[in-house]
Amino acid sequence: IYNNVSVKNSYASKETSLDRQEAFERTYVKYEGYLQPKIIDTEVFVDLVPEERQVKARVVYNIKNKGTTTIDTLLINHAYGKKTATMTTFLIGGKEPELVKRDDENDFEIYYLADPLAPGEISTMEMIIEGGFDAFPNEGAQEAIVYNGTFLNNSIFPSFGYPGGGISSDLERKKRGLEIKEYSLPEQDDPVGRSNLLFTDDADFVTFKATLSTAPDQIAIAPGKLMKEYEKDGRRYFEYANEGKMQNFFNISSARYEVAEDSYRNSNGKDVKIQIFHHKAHDRNIDRFMESAKMSLEYYSENFSPFQFDQLRILEFPRYASFAQSFPNTVPYAESFGWVGDFSDPADNDYVFTVTAHEVAHQWWGHQVAPSATRGANQISETMAEYASLMVTRQKYGNAAMGKFLKYELDNYLRSRAGESKFEKTLLDNDSQSYVWYRKGGLIMYALQDYIGEANLNAGFAEMIDSFGLKEEPPFATTTDWYGFIKDRTPDSLQYFLKESFEEITLYENRTLEAKYNTKPDANGKYKVILKLDTRKITYNGDLSEKARPTERSLIEIGVFAEDGKNEQGMVEKRPLYLEKRWLTPGEHVIEIYVDEAPVKAGIDPYNKLIDRVSDDNLIDVDLE
Secondary structure: OHHHHHHOOOOOOHHHHHHHHHHHHHHHHHHOOOOOOEEEEEEEEEEEEOOOOEEEEEEEEEEEOOOOOOEEEEEEEOOOOOOOEEEEEEEEOOEOOEEEEEEOOOOEEEEEEEEEEOOOOEEEEEEEEEEEOOOOOOOHHHHOOOOOOEEEEHHHOOEEOOOOOOOOOHHHHHHOOOOOOOOOOOOOOOHHHHOOEOOOOOEEEEEEEEEEEEOOOOEEEOOOEEEEEEEEOOEEEEEEEOOOOEEOOOEEEEEOOEEEEEEEEOOOOOEEEEEEEEOOOOOOOHHHHHHHHHHHHHHHHHHOOOOOOOEEEEEEEOOOOOOEOOEOOEEEEEOOOOOOOOOOOOOOOOHHHHHHHHHHHOOOEOOOEOEEOOOOOHHHHHHHHHHHHHHHHHHHHOHHHHHHHHHHHHHHHHHHHHOOOOOOOOOOOOOOOHHHHHHHHHHHHHHHHHHHOHHHHHHHHHHHHHHHOOOOOOOOEOHHHHHHHHHHOOOHHHHHHHHHHHHOEEEEEEEEEEEEEOOOOOOOOOEEEEEEEEEEEEEEOOOOOEEEOOOOOEEEEEEEEOOOEEOOOOOEEOOEEEEEEEEEOOEEEEEEEEEOOOOOEEEEOOOOOOOEOOHHHOEEEOEEO
């Protein structure tokens, strides 16, 4: 064990890691914002030897100085340590740059260019990385190349510039005398932030080609269209090329895959091939992946813009990790994350369907509209993907079943904000809190479409894609842009909801205090229901302290329900007898409602569309009067 952990690999305790991060920041932070070249073309050649857990990866870039000053210094960050991978070739314009400094502890290098790169000048850059793994393949980099299920990404090649990041904990930074960082990204109007992409600042949009070789019984996959497949010298080769441009964000995968295929007719009339690459024994949920992929492609193409590729791939990788991730036209999906899940009970969360819808949505929100490296920009990617997923989920399961999904979002948000160690950020400025961009963001967007209309809101997002979709040059999209398209689609009467949801941190306190009905219907056969409700809302500071209690009225849904039913999938759903929105001022209200059947439950915001501190008291049993 010691040999695997500390000899074949490098091990550092938590304290040692923090010491290294502190030393790195103090030494190199002076290079933050240092002008570096941008990649404009990418061609990779990756020879995988999974049976030996080895790789040789070569990349040829065209790079360009897009700045206004000369570049004579390159800062190089290696994702893998020298025990794992080594850069054996590094050429710029066919020449080796001068190595000024090599920091082995932090895998960081500084090079000097004898022929500096002038503004607007283009040159070539070539790197060859050779490495492999012969230690435990169960954590960190050791999971990247395995015998069956290799999963590499663009970080196999070094990145440029000062990497940022560092120690994030305010307490730890204060203890070490480091400046406290309120935010990790610049404001939305920062020209440098708007000129860089959020997911990779080494490039804007690039041309992309990949030639991959692997074991003869495996399939190797990269983004782009498969142009050629052949065997040579006992290895299996695959050549991919992206049609058009994409972000310099790609995966390299290889495994002994089985392949399930189907197709979808795109909104532009072209056929899209859908392929699911999976372990032979893991076929029980293929239909769920496929259904979600097809429904997602249909919804997003019709509501936002046509899908930009001719193929969509979903592929399984080993359970050393548990996530799904969306690269251009390719979605790797962990083995532990649904491939062998049991969804026979309709009450279980169908996360295969919802997560697939989320990841497919990133082909629009993240890949068509690429966020800038500015404060809040990840909402353009993650909040929009979560919203899109909720809409496809509603299309499958129906409005009446959505309360379960919305409550999941709400409860996760409330739990996460309660444990926040820094301060909660608004939806427009959040640059690091996933519970805000996923849970809060998805919930707010769902409520917004319910207020202003799904088609109306989606038309605004289609306009945003018209403005920023596949935009190859800066300035790139910010939350200011995103918010502008949303505001333009929202009537004056509901601008209050935008302010409290996007600009502020607002939680409701909605409660149903009492619900009664008269067991004898009136002359028209109607049952009178009397509801006593209480509604309030509170705005909070980021530290969770109370800021204000707004007094303006809010538009809130009121519902009366019969006994729960089941939809065609067997999922429990509410059966509304009355469901309407009413303008309510903060405080208690008594409301009379007439319904056609004897009611069972009634309450305020019954589907949990609003962010409510305690949602379990919204809907209660209706008692006899």
